[in-house]
Each structure stands twice: as structure tokens, then as C-alpha cells.
Amino acid sequence: MKKLIVIASAITGLALSQISLAAYPEKSIRLVVPFATGGTSEIVARSVASSLSTSLGQSVYVDNKPGGAGNIAMEEVKRANPDGYTLILGHVGTLAVNPALFGSKLPYDPNKDFAPVTLVAKVPNVIAVSSKSSYKTLADLVADAKKNPGKINYGSAGNGSAGHLAMEYFSAVAGIDLVHVPYKGSGPMLTDLIGGQIQATFNGLPSLMGQISGGALRPLAVGSIERSKVLPNVPTIAESGYKGFETSQWYGIMAPAGTPKPIIDRLQKEIAKALKNKEDSKRMLEDGAVLIGDTPEQFAAFIKVEQGRWGKVVEKAGIQVD
Template identity: 85%
Template sequence: MIAMGITRKILSCLILLAVSKLALAAYPEKSIRLVVPFATGGTSEIVARSVANSLSNSLGQSVYVDNKPGGAGNIAMEEVKRANPDGYTLILGHVGTLAVNPALFGKKLPYDPNKDFAPVTLVAKVPNVIAVSAKSPYKTLGDLVGDAKKNPGKINYGSAGNGSAGHLAMEYFSSEAGIDLVHVPYKGSGPMLTDLIGGQIQATFNGLPSLMGQIKGGALRPLAVGSSERSKVLPGVATLSELGYKGFETSQWYGIMVPAGTPQSIIDKLQQEIAKSLKSKEDSKKMLEDGAVLVGDTPSQFATFIKLEQGRWAKVVEKAKISVD
């Protein structure tokens, strides 16, 4: 009886393995949706479209980007957690939705980033940059901080929305600098940048890819980089740590996630194809030009990274007393 039970278990394992191999061989048989939890025009879309284009080419099926903004990314995350775990619905994971929101929303968060999703790969890390209009009187970060201290509550900064990475980054910096800025949330980075350039708001702390075009074009002036090291595409701009805010670090990062229960074989195939594309200068040209640092790690490495970031941001949210407006 024991031998028969063992035989059945082995047979079951072999059947599951065979089914998994068949599913992998057939995958993908139709188009794949890549959900982005934010509005168009920001860093998230730049990263998502790069991944979608390269996967479309390598998988032989269309991978299309579907923007689902709202609720600091929570609306899209809640929708995707309920999607069929078959590899045909992916979501662009983000420092906000995966690491910050658990601390920010607590028990009100409508999803569990660690249980409702499976990580595929960390695609890119992106420096956050404090920037002002080229017409602004602020020539240095010291100018901005000095004016903010003289005029508390009178300087406006914009972000892509409540709970966005730019919102959290500036609140974090404000607490470290001892200044009081007024947050103006927008529905995406596009309209926020229009108002920043036009002078309706005075500053932003946004992801570099969304700012790079306007920096190159001379419409925006970068004052500081939030990453631990200077950006290769902005070598002349100092980090906040260099400017006296020792140990300060805030970067955005983006990775691909799938609903929990997605077959491991499909997760591995997606990871391998994305990692391959990130090594291709042609596939990743846009992200590299905009200052992204490309990664392409394994699912387990990405899972470990997410856990570490959750711990780090929980401390930041508590220390800076960050809340959603």
C-alpha cells in the first residue's frame, strides 16, 4: 500500500510536469495585457512600453499597455489580483504599490503585495530628481530650501498624484530639510510638467525619465538627484547626500508582477525574455537614454528586494509622517 501511494505521488508529479511543459510550449497563444497603475506620460509608461515592445518581438504575440490610474495604484492592483493566473495579465509593479502603500494604507490596502502577486523580475531603477522650471529664480537646491524656510507653506510642488513616488519623495525630503511645502497632486506627470514649466507650481521630485526630455530641451533645471550615486546621464548634478543630506536615498523602481498562482514555467519564461531584452542596447535604448539603471534579476531575487524595500519605506513613512492627502 505504501509503495502504491508513492507510485501515485510520482505519477501525479509527472503528470503536472507534463502539463506544465505543454502549457509553456503553447504560451503565449494570444495577446498579453500589461497593466500600468498610473496615467500616461510618466516614467511608468516609458518603462512599460519598452518591456511591452521587446516582449511582443520575442514572444511573437502582441503585448499591449493598459493604463489604469487611480487610488495611488491600488485600483489597478486590486483588479489584477483577481485576474486569471494564466500569464496573459501582467502588471507593472512599482516602489509605491509594492513597498510604500502597505505602510501608507495599512489594513485599508485592498491587496497583499506578497500573497496576491508573484514577482517576475525587477526591470529598472530610476533616480528621482528635484527639478524646477528653467525660468525659476532657484539656481541651486539651497535657494529652494532657503526660500521655503523663509516662506513656510507658500511654495507648491507637483506630483503625478496622491501616494505617487514623487509625492512620497518630496515629503521625505521636506521632513529631512525641515521645510513645509504644499503638495499639488495631478492626474499624471504630463499635466504636472506643463504647469511646472509654466510656473503654476515651483518644483517637483519626479522620476528622471519623465523629466529628461525637458531637461535636455532646456525647459527644466535639475537641482539634485535622489539616488545614492550620481546619474550617468546627469553627471554634473549632485546627489542629496553630497549636498549635506547624508544617507538620503530615494529612487523609483519598476518590475513585472503576475497574479499569484501563475505557473512557474510561465514566470520563468517571461523573466528570461525580459532579462534578455534588457541586455540588448536596441531594446533598452530609450530607458538607458533617460537615465534608468536596468536590472533583470530572478523572481526570487526580486521578491527579496521587495521585502527589503517594504521595511525601508515603512520606516520612512513613519519618520516623515507621510499621509495621503
């Protein structure tokens, strides 16, 4: 009799669980962004949040939690209930670079503490200067840096950010010594770049596109393998004399490990559908993003490959957080 009661309870629990999953979502969903406002990450996150709010019928709101090269937000979300109501914007920095950069001090395991949902977008990094700068080409910047080692400043969204790592990588390849000036987000960094307080940046294109289009910034080179469709006249770094050089930023949606697969699959399906809708993805496309929307399994495999690639870059370039 006791065995029958246990079985009946298990069946009832399973049925209730399935009903709950079928009803998902029943309340607002928080999408955490591990960086400050005003950067590429927020542009991508708000586009995804807006599309999901429409397709899921529940509010999906963006919650910026900057600090610690993204580690603070990642640690918080790994501890969240795995119920589909807390998500985080995964990033090349938090998922692929930080494991190599922080090693055993990293407060989370990107492969064990999170469940990949989908890779949303890849965006080229762009080396840009103020339109008032004397640098007209990447060669101009490199030549001046070689004449004045340790005297040219570049800004990034913070220590360990993708822009920080990208410029350190390029500096190592080009054989130049630039001074890193970390900011609390891309917004204040761009203000100083335009004003001439710093001389260059190597940031994600979406965060720069408005200032480039408005004439405040001059792009010198893009870090992607191919030229950007929205900046067709700007050469790649590889074309500028650094054969094989490539670095791009990428963004994807992650959930805490243990989130039910039906919820993961539902989110992936809705995001992938939104990415195919040009109206939903208009802002990202206009800012030069390449949209993906792959499966959780494909995203997980991509992360592993990127961890191997960036681990070698960090070691070879001797990159350290300031």
C-alpha cells in the same frame, strides 16, 4: 479499475498542461500600468512590452489603469486568471510604500497576491524646477521655503505617488513646509511646472529628461546615492548637505499569484535578455535608468527590504495621503 482511470486522467491532464505551457503565449498579453500616461512608468512598460512582443511572437500591449495611488489596478490584477496573460508593472509605491501608507485598508497583499517576475529598472528621482525659476541650486529652494513656509507648491503624479512620498521625505529631512499639489499623472503636472503654476517637483528622471534636455526644466539634485550618468554635473541630495539621503524609483514585472513557474521563468528570461540588448533598452538608458533583470527570488527579497525601508520613512516623516 477506477484507480487506474483516475491516474490516467491525472497523467493526461498533466501532459495537456505541459503542452499548454510549452505553447505559451498563444494570444496577446496585457501589461497593466497602475498610473496615467506620460510618466516614467509608461516609458518602462512600453520598452518591456515592445521587447517581449518581439521575443514572444505575440502582442504585449500596455493598459494604463490609474487611480487610488495604484491600488485600483493592483486590486484588479490580483483577481485576474493566473495564466500569464495579465501582468502588471510593479512599482516602489504599490509594492513598498502603500503597505505602510494604507495599512489594513490596502485592498491587496503585495507579497501574497502577486508573483514577482523580475526587477526591470531603478531610476533616480530628481528635484527639478522651471528653467525660468530663480532657484539655481537646492539650497536656494530650501532657503526660500524656510522664509516662506507653506507658500511654495510642488507637484506630483498623484496622492501616494513616488514623487509625493519622495518630496515629503525630503521636506521632513530638510525641515521645510511645502504644499503638495497632486495631479492625474506626470504629463499635466509637467505642463504646470514649466508654466510656473507650481514651483518644483521630485519626479522620476525618465519623465523629466526630455524637458531637461530641451531646456524647459532645471534639475537641482538627484536622489540616488551616486550621480546619474546622464546628468553628471547635477549633485546628489547627499552631496548637497543631506548626508545619507537616498530615494529612487524602481519598476518590476509582477503576475497574479498562482501563475505557473514555467511561465514566470520564461518571462524573466526574455526580459533579462532584452535588458542586456542596448537597442531594446535604448530609451530607458537615455533617460537615466539603471537596468537590472534579476531572478524572481531576488526581486521578492528586494521588495521585502524596500518595504522595511519605506515603512520607516513613512512613519518618521509622518506622511499621509491627502
